Amino acid sequence: MFNDPRLTESYPLLSKLSDPLKKAERKIVGREREQMQLLASMSRAELCNALLLAEAGTGKTALAQATMLADKKRLYLEVDPARMIFEAGDGDLMASMLKGFFDEAERFVKDEGQELVLVIDEFHQIVQLSDAAVEAIKPVLAASGIRGIRIIAATTYDEFHKHISPNQPLVERLQRINLNPPDQDTTIEILQGMAERYGVADQFYDDHIFRQIYEYTQRYMPASAQPRKSILVLDSMVGWHRLTKRPMDRELLSEVLQESLGVNVAFKVDGAKIKQQLDAKVFSQDLATSAVARRLQLSVADLNDKSRPEASMLFTGSTGVGKATTCSTEIPVWSADGSVSWKKAGALVPGDFCFARDGRPQTILGVFPQGECEVYRVTLGDGRTLDVSDNHLWAVYPSRQSREQGPTIYSTQTLMNKGLVNKKRDGRQGMKYVIPMNEAVQWPVRDLAVHPYVMGAAIGDGCLHPTHDHAFHLSSMDEELVARVAELLDAEHVRNERNFGRGFRLPEPRRTQRGRWPGSHAVVQYVQVEDLVGDLPEVRNKTSEHKRIPEPYMTASIEQRWDLVRGLFDTDGTIGQADGDRYNVSYSTTSEGLALDVQRLLYSLGVSSTIGTSDREGKTRTEYIVRVKTRNMDKERFFALSRKREIAQHAAGMNKHREKTLDYVGIRSIEKLGHTEPMVCIYVDDDEHLYQAGDFVVTHNTELTKQLAKLLFGDDQRHLIRFDMSEFAQDSSLRLFRSELTKKVWDLSHAVLLFDEIEKASPMVTRVLLQVLDDGRLSDDNNREVSFLNTYIVLTTNAGSEIYKTIAQYAEDDTGSGKQLEEYKKLIRRSISDTSAGNRFPPELLGRIDTIVPFQPLSLATQEKIVRNKLRQMIQEVLVKHNVRTTVDKKVLQYLVEDKGDTDSDAGGARVAVAKMTEEVTTAVATFINEHSSERRIRIDVVGDLVSDDKGLLRSDAHVEVSAVR
Incomplete structure (x- = not known):
């Protein structure tokens, strides 16, 4: 010392x-x-x-x-x-x-x-x-x-x-x-003093470089404190200056930061050519590359927000294509006064109301004509059908699996490819996929001529064609039924001695004088047929085999329709024990039209049924039987008569734990009808994006990221950090995600971060990303502050994809200009944030995203461009590595894209064709070269007939063949 x-x-x-x-x-x-x-x-x-x-x-x-x-x-x-x-x-x-x-x-x-x-x-x-x-x-x-x-x-x-x-x-x-860290001015003064001491003060004409040192170290070295981090950077610059005599300018500063931190602050990107460079690698996505290029211009000019990551972008697009139903398909709709209950799909306009899966009226936000499309008929397990396109979307559940995870969205074509049948344990065949059963549509209350129960009973047991006295008669011996009808008619029931029917005498104050012919008058004492049916063509003057349910009663409120059901089933409905603890409810009629009406009435109430026939011995007319599919506990609601309700109540008490769920209905078959029809897609304001159509059937990107990393950093491998967010779906994965994310960004702070399918991440993981997007920093396992300020964050999502698929296919577009998308930006944003269930995009993230980048599904021509480019790359690689020249027949491209590709964008655009190229072409070339190493010229051909050349072929034996050129 x-x-x-x-x-x-x-x-x-x-x-x-x-x-x-x-x-x-x-x-x-x-x-x-x-x-x-x-x-x-x-x-x-x-x-x-x-x-x-x-x-x-x-x-x-x-x-x-x-x-x-x-x-x-x-x-x-x-x-x-x-x-x-x-x-x-x-x-x-x-x-x-x-x-x-x-x-x-x-x-x-x-x-x-x-x-x-x-x-x-x-x-x-x-x-x-x-x-x-x-x-x-x-x-x-x-x-x-x-x-x-x-x-x-x-x-x-x-x-x-x-x-x-x-x-x-x-x-x-x-x-x-x-001691708080010194502010910018103080740090600059410290750096100026250092420059004087080390004899390099003459290198600085002003404090511009010192300010940049402070700003860059603040941004890219959050775990270190001022003034030390600024001193270290200046000291490194002094070392390079003394060794190489290079000027102490921004270029030297950028190299020091690149060397020590991996940070590229001196962009060597030509702002004027960003879009051109992206378009050279990403085909037919003009709107998408434009959105990315505009955002990058801010970073190149160093005018972006320095408190957040360089840029954050949401890549969105379809994995399938739109919901296309035939324009002639009847869609149940809602109107405030009940005046309109059905519209053809082609007549719908934005602002109309259709019904969601749960029966609530929902606004139609968009209507998108699809032009002429091939018609596919989808048949459900209860006989209902819906005519749609091959790319119509279905929210389906595997019939044998839990449905807690939400539905999977498949197109019609994908369902056909996957198959609709599986084998049960007992060897029988079952339906592989089910869709949600609809709930009762909520039409408004109707002003009806008579109570719906009376109309139901009248259709079943009433005489609705005029007799000699024009009075309404009910042919029933059931005193309770007759009494109930009389009560609802506010009349007294009396026996008709001739035919044992019941008439309904009006109380004296309600009796009227009515002429039976011009100039004559008589006192009307009984309820008249005209009072019940008026001019309703479905029942007036109709015999039993021709009766139908009047349209106003079919589209009345839920309670009115259930009253109608009870009137029908109290007269011609039955409930009985079939076997064991199973009870059946059915409705019988000799009118095929009435049976279809009853079935459709039940569909509108969320009740499934099937129709069968019975030709009994001695009967001259066929009997149509509507067999209801409902749980024992729900059977009572079909009846008002006490004797039938008692049986239903007994059924409700039987083995409830063994009851089958009837909340879903299976898809039995899909048939291509062989003709085209005009089709239309509709987009509804509903979290599930599901609506009821026909018989109340409930129906429903990484290449640019790689080029972005290559454009910015000259490297699409090391500088592209990808996270598959499906791996972080559980809350328990939070620590792992945070640890992996901070570790990778600490090691490489200047990178493109790709968070693939962000909607699959746990909400807790999502909150970590919120912090990154808001503050641009995050603490790691060592409690160090990791900066994300020099990262480009890309999130991809399939949430709301149906709106993209629908709009994108509104008109085929090989440029991806997305002119149609521009008109629906609000709809797109809303579609993403409102998506629910397992495909839910966290809406709180949307406000932190700098720009939404929409992708248009690839047309066939665009897929050909991509595969052609891949073939060229393979040819060049074979030449460089093996000195072998390769000729490719033009049919190879046709074979890969049209025969082996998949037009369903659920399959991933051009990925299927590219994968097939690797599997069949590249593998065949590799095999040939390995076995014939002396050959210097080869050719690739397709041998056999192509399905794309002959539509009549059900199966093609075409295959790729590699041979030597002599």
Whole structure:
């Protein structure tokens, strides 16, 4: 410690464990207030101790050095805790060593007549060593003023909270002084002083480079503190300047940052050619590449928001194509007055109301004509059909699996390809996929001529063609039924002696005079047929085999329709025990039309059924039987008669746990009808994007990212960091995701981050991304702050894909210009944020995204471009690696795209054709080269008939063949 051997001999511990505090190597600026705080602390009468708290590199030691220059009367010694610990060996010896050390310090003050200031950096090391060491230092701190010893301890905030703050008596003996990192101007002044000292001040005409050093280190080195991080960067620049004589300019600064941090601040991207470069690699996505290019212009010009990542983009697009139903398909619709209940799909307009799966009216937001399309008839397990296109979307569930995860969206063509039948355990065939059963559509209350129950009973047992007295008669011996009809008619029922029917006599105040012929008058005492049916053609003057249900009653409110059902089933409906605990409900009629009406009425109420026939011996007319599919507990609602309700109540009490769920209906078959019809897609304002059509049937990108990484960093491998978000679907994966993300970005801070299918991530994982998008930083496993400010964040999603698929196919577009998309931007955004179930996009992320990048499904011509390009790459690679020239027949491209490709965009655009190229072409070429290494010219042909040339072929034997060219 001391040059004087006498002092060294007199104070051995003081000499061994401390050294004189070194003078500052540069001017200390911006710490005047903290310096005054420190001097005032050391001038106190008793507790003359200070604790400097700041992050590493903020300048704690520099403050002590600056204070020493102003405090000439005291001797400043720097104590080395590491040396103390080494000499002590363990905690107990450390306590005794500390006591001896401070005793020597006190003796030095008395003998030499000079106060000591002991500067102890990393003070927490002593505290955490042992409790005995802490107890040894407390008395010294408590009487520091009296002993003439001042202590300046220093540590970081984290270490203070971990090791020092729990010991309150120790904290009370130290005056806390917080050191905030210097601001920009102060840091620049420090850097200017360094430049003068190192003789490079003439390299800087102004403070522009110094300001850039501060800004870049603030942005890209969040885990380090100012001014140290700026000093380190300037020091590195000085080293390069001295070695190479290069000017200390922005170019050198950018190379230093690139070398030390992997950060590219000097963009070598031509802003004018960004889109051109993207279009060269990404085909037919003009709108998408334009959106990306516009966003990148901000980064190239360095005008982007410096507090957030360089850019954040949401890549969206279809995995299938739109919902296309024939324009002639009847769609149940809602109107406030009930005046319109059905519309053809082709007549729908935005603003109309159709019905969601749960029966609620939902606004139609968009209607998209699809032109002429091939017609496919989809038949459900209960006989209902819907005519749609091959790319119509279905929200399906595997029949044998749990449905808690939400539906999978498949097109008609995909369902056909996957097959609709599976085998049950008993060997029988079952339906592989089911769709949700509709719930009752909520048409408004209708103003009906008579109560719906009366109409139902009249259709079943009523005489609805005029008799000699024009009165309404009910042919029923059931007293309860007749009494109920009489009550609802507000009339008295009387027996007709001739045909045992019942007439309904009006009370006297309601009797009217009505002429049976011109000029005549008579008192009408009974309810007339005309009072019930008026001009309704479905029932007026109709015999039993020709009766139908009047349209106003079919489209009345839910309760009115159930009253109608009860009237029908109380007269011609039955409930009976079939076998075991199974009870059947059915409705019988000789009118085929009425049976179809009853079935459709039930469909509108969310009840499935089938129709069968019975030709009983001795009967001259066929009987049509509507067999209802409903649970035992729900059978009571079909009847009002007590005798039938009692049977239904008994059925409801039978083995409920064995009841089948009827919330879904299977897809039995899909048939291509062989003709085309005009079709239309509709988009509804519903979370599930499902609507009811026909018989109430419920129906429903990474290449640019790689080119983005290559454009920005010249590398689409190392600088593209991809996360498959389906791997982070569980909340328990949060820690793993955070750890992996921060580790990769710490290692490579300048990169494109791809979060694929973000809607599949856990909400907890999503919240981490919110922090990244908001603040551009995240703490890692070591509690270091990792910067995301130099990353380009790309999220992909299939959420809301149906709106993209629908609009994108509104008109085929080989450029991807997306002119139609421009008109529906609000609809697109809403579609993404409203998507529900397993395909839900977190709407809170949408507000943090800089731009939405829409992708248009690839046309056949575009797929050909992509596959042709892949073939060229393969030909070039074969030439370079094997010196083999390759000729490709033009039919190979046709074979890959048209015969082996998949027009269903659920299959992934051109990926299927490219995969097939690898499987059949590249593999065949590799095999031929390996087996015939001497050949220098080869050709690739397709042998056999192509399905795309002959549509009559059900199966083609065409295949790829490689041969030598002679």
